[in-house]
Amino acid sequence: MDGQDIVEENFYDKNVSNLVRKNSIDETEEEREIKEKYSLKKLEPEEKKQCKQKIFEKYIHRYEDIKKDFFCELSEKKTREKLRQKGDSIIRSINVLNDLNKSLGLLNQSVEEWASIEMEIEEAKKEEELDEESGSGALENTLEELESLKETKKSIEEYVEMEMNDFAPNISEIAGEILGAKLIKRAGGLEKLAKLPASTIQVLGAEKAFFRFKRKGDSPPKHGLIFEHPYIKRTKYDKRGKIARKLASTIAIAARIDYFSGKDKYEGLKKDLERRVKEVRGN
Amino acid sequence: MEINLKSIGDGIYTKNLDPGNTIYGEDVVETEDGEFRQWDPNRSKLAAFVKKGLDYIFEDQVKILYLGAATGTTVSHISDLCPRGDVYAVDYAEKAILKLLKNTRNRRNVFPIYADAYKPWKYSQLVDQVDLIYQDVSHRKQTEILKRNSSSFLKDGGKVFFMVKSANIDVTEKPEKVFEKQKKKLKGFNIIKEEKLEPYHEDHLAIFAEYNK
Numbered sequence A: 001m002d003g004q005d006i007v008e009e010n011f012y013d014k015n016v017s018n019l020v021r022k023n024s025i026d027e028t029e030e031e032r033e034i035k036e037k038y039s040l041k042k043l044e045p046e047e048k049k050q051c052k053q054k055i056f057e058k059y060i061h062r063y064e065d066i067k068k069d070f071f072c073e074l075s076e077k078k079t080r081e082k083l084r085q086k087g088d089s090i091i092r093s094i095n096v097l098n099d100l101n102k103s104l105g106l107l108n109q110s111v112e113e114w115a116s117i118e119m120e121i122e123e124a125k126k127e128e129e130l131d132e133e134s135g136s137g138a139l140e141n142t143l144e145e146l147e148s149l150k151e152t153k154k155s156i157e158e159y160v161e162m163e164m165n166d167f168a169p170n171i172s173e174i175a176g177e178i179l180g181a182k183l184i185k186r187a188g189g190l191e192k193l194a195k196l197p198a199s200t201i202q203v204l205g206a207e208k209a210f211f212r213f214k215r216k217g218d219s220p221p222k223h224g225l226i227f228e229h230p231y232i233k234r235t236k237y238d239k240r241g242k243i244a245r246k247l248a249s250t251i252a253i254a255a256r257i258d259y260f261s262g263k264d265k266y267e268g269l270k271k272d273l274e275r276r277v278k279e280v281r282g283n
Numbered sequence B: 001m002e003i004n005l006k007s008i009g010d011g012i013y014t015k016n017l018d019p020g021n022t023i024y025g026e027d028v029v030e031t032e033d034g035e036f037r038q039w040d041p042n043r044s045k046l047a048a049f050v051k052k053g054l055d056y057i058f059e060d061q062v063k064i065l066y067l068g069a070a071t072g073t074t075v076s077h078i079s080d081l082c083p084r085g086d087v088y089a090v091d092y093a094e095k096a097i098l099k100l101l102k103n104t105r106n107r108r109n110v111f112p113i114y115a116d117a118y119k120p121w122k123y124s125q126l127v128d129q130v131d132l133i134y135q136d137v138s139h140r141k142q143t144e145i146l147k148r149n150s151s152s153f154l155k156d157g158g159k160v161f162f163m164v165k166s167a168n169i170d171v172t173e174k175p176e177k178v179f180e181k182q183k184k185k186l187k188g189f190n191i192i193k194e195e196k197l198e199p200y201h202e203d204h205l206a207i208f209a210e211y212n213k
């Protein structure tokens, strides 16, 4: 048995055995109380039987309700726990993806510079018709490593996409998997995102701009991370605000569906958003 | 004649234990015996099995372990059929469990369990001995799952419904071959009736069997 199993065993032992294993009404507290109250002992056998039957009828329902509630609570609790873990795993992979993007940006630039200089040297050698073995292969190795980092990035993105489609299908549908995952990360989890107002979702990730606005009186940020969304990117500047507002409110609804109901893709949501985008763009 | 199950027109219907509510948009009819929900053989493999001649009827107080409950389509009809029974409904997909919880909130005889059916010891404290196991899991090791759960929970002489989907076990092999191979593995189970579920479900075999330890 692994650690998880032992934890669960203890959990069940405490909570379940008291409740669920007692299939006979004879063993419950209620029955004992009632027994005392009506002093079952003093009754004639036939009366006793009738009384027991009454108690049984009265309390079997209570018992069943408790049992039903218990299973529901336990299953919901464990499911939520597991979903939270899945959310955490998505957040961590998004962190790695962000770091990887930054590193790749830096590396790309410096490696490119290096490569272009190497090329000039090669050219020069050719002109002088020198035929010596060139370099140590360091540049080639670096280029290979760079390529493999790009592959790694792709595979993390694929992982996030797969997980997000299962974990938050509606957010994925509306925002796209990667942007959706970034929003979940920013909010600190799906539950938190589901509880944010649309206006906050709209500027999520623009905390720096927001700070500037507060401090220096710059114009307030119209949109944060959701700026990455093609609907906003591909819209003229003066109309972006309206689309950002609609997008944010649609994402807010999607997050609530994903967190609270566990429903699969809800068709109406995307259609409604598309309609609004067309309307705003005026075509 | 079982009062909880009715044929109306071409369809079969079960008496709704949660009147006013439906699970998957199924048709509802009012009869002199109360509200009945249509049991769609295209959505439920057990309904397809009934359509193809299964005449077994659940006893009212039966205790059932249901593996692969998903969102509760078939579970709800079984719940209709045994109002005084217990249906322990297991699934390991989080979203499915959340929906199952919602869908069966008012059904007092359904007890959802979030667990992996491949590891019956994880819910052994929640489930007592049962009279029947219904299994419809999309899992490569579905036969092993049935054996493990039967030996953990099923009483001697208990019954099983086993819905085998060949593609889950081996997509490359012909369904017939997969079915034969799985049946060979079912030692201790006496097959009472088996039926392919076409045209309702492609490449599915429904097995009804008795278990002898």
Ligand SMILES: C[S@@+](CC[C@H](N)C(=O)[O-])C[C@H]1O[C@@H](n2cnc3c(N)ncnc32)[C@H](O)[C@@H]1O
Residues within 6 Å of the ligand: B043, B044, B045, B067, B068, B069, B070, B071, B072, B073, B074, B075, B090, B091, B092, B093, B096, B115, B116, B117, B118, B136, B137, B138, B139
């Ligand atoms: C075809 S669906 C079941 C449909 C359902 N029986 C009905 O008719 O309404 C298969 C289900 O098996 C579940 N499943 C697959 N492997 C499982 C396992 N090892 N433990 C529990 N559930 C499993 C899946 O999550 C899925 O919900």
